[in-house]
Amino acid sequence: MDAARLLTVEAMARVDASAIAGGIPGYDLMRRAGAAVAAEACALLPARGRVLILCGPGNNGGDGLIAARRLAEAGHAVEVRLLGARAALSGDAGLAAADWTGPVVEGMAGLDAEGVDLVIDALFGSGLARDLEGEAETAVSFTNCSKRPVLSVDVPSGVDGDRGAIRGCAVRATRTITFVAYKPGHLLQPGRALCGDLRLAEIGIGPDALAAGLAACAPPLFRNGPALWGAAFPRLSASSHKYTRGHALVLSGPAYRTGAARLAARAALRIGAGLVTMASPASALPENAAHLTAIMLRPCDSADDLDDLLVDERLNVVLAGPGLGTGAQTRDLVAVAASAGRGLVLDADALTSFKGQFAALAGHIADGESRAVLTPHSGEFARLFEGTDAVAAGLGKVESARRAAVLSGAVVVLKGADTVVAAPDGRVAINDHSTPDLGTAGSGDVLGGLIAGLIAQGMEPFAGAAAAVWLHGDAGRRHGPGLIAEDLPELMPAVLSGLAQDLS
Secondary structure (H helix, E strand, O other): OOOOEEOOHHHHHHHHHHHHHOOOOHHHHHHHHHHHHHHHHHHHOOOOOEEEEEEOOOHHHHHHHHHHHHHHHOOOEEEEEEOOOHHHOOHHHHHHHHHOOOOOEEOOOOOOOOOOOEEEEEOOOOOOOOOOOHHHHHHHHHHHHOOOOEEEEOOOOOEOOOOOOEOOOOOOOOEEEEEOOOOHHHHOOOHHHHHOEEEEEOOOOOHHHHHHHHHHOOOOEEEOOHHHHHHHOOOOOOOOOHHHOOEEEEEOOOOOOOHHHHHHHHHHHHOOOOEEEEEEOHHHHHHHHOOOOOOEEEEOOOHHHHHHHOOOOOEEEEEEOOOOOOOHHHHHHHHHHHHOOOEEEEOOHHHHOOOOOHHHHHHHHHHHOOEEEEOOOHHHHHHHOOOOHHHOOOOOHHHHHHHHHHHHOOEEEEOOOOOEEEOOOOOEEEOOOOOHHHOOOOHHHHHHHHHHHHHHOOOOHHHHHHHHHHHHHHHHHHHOOOOOOOHHHHHHHHHHHHHHHHHO
């Protein structure tokens, strides 16, 4: 299994069906899953601990019943609670119930965590199709209030496996164990926050079944990380020099609004671009010059000035937006940058300037055949794509970003705690390598600069954007509390050194 690939709930069902059709009995798969749950539980339990297993009426509950038998055989005291009647269990779950010789308490009334060392949540898996209520809601509430470690099977009960959304209510797990591949709901918020420590178990489904699942999950979904883009990451050779490493052009805003562009420019340089130039209004040149050393300055007061600058074809990527200002002048600058057919990264004011004029922006990108990346946060996304089906009610973050990428002809980086990177060809990467410490002014400007710097070095937009998002998150994780945006570019040497070791 490609470590970067994710499977949707439907694709995972295809894996199971294909494995069974290929000669692996469904109950064998359940026994392997239940054994993996038991092994994970043993790692969380003291010797001869007491475990409470909450089982649902389907296969998730069957996994819990298999785990119950394994844990009892290992010397742990096991209490099983079942949502529904034991006699009503059918199929593989019914076989698991028959193999569990211990008592089963039907119903969730009177749940008590006294003396319990671990709660196993085996109520509902990732395929849950309705909101939890009644006894299921009672079980979830008890679990969350128990103040005991919680091991969830597949996903925390109540979490939508595809969207990470909460279906009425959801368990807050200490650890979640799932099988074969992670699902989008494991990485998308709020599901990610509820999963706790994620663990993945192999259950021997075989290559043909896996191939069937991957084919059913097209276009592909990825967990963002070096396994996805590491092979394309820029590497220096003995013949490398500044002119072989790309030249990024960052557009500055007017005087007293130049800091965001400088953050972006510094990030582009730190991530490895050979040269970075800032195009600055004449009135802001002294301000920028007072702060810049290795970054060059050129005057630029209009779209015509930018057009003149872009005669130099060595300028192979343009970043526009941070602190640039909103309105017609910014739209004109974006039109010129897009028409040049270079790499193009649009953020902040460049996106807001096209509120209600999305079609014009998409037209500029298409006409210039730009290798474009748009980096909106949720508010900018809603403004830019207002009136399109990318903001239709009920869409999850993945589908919204994917539709926006198709509509715009650009890679869309929909930022947040669970940043989603979507390409026009349908590929999507979900990033969970991040930290809340990145929620600080200027952090997004740095991300734009990182993307521009990687595209300048030759990475294609989807891979470059995904890599930048991961590296940005890695810098935040390395620093921790007290992070400010200025810290991020200066952390890149350590981040890149760590990445080089991982890729070697």
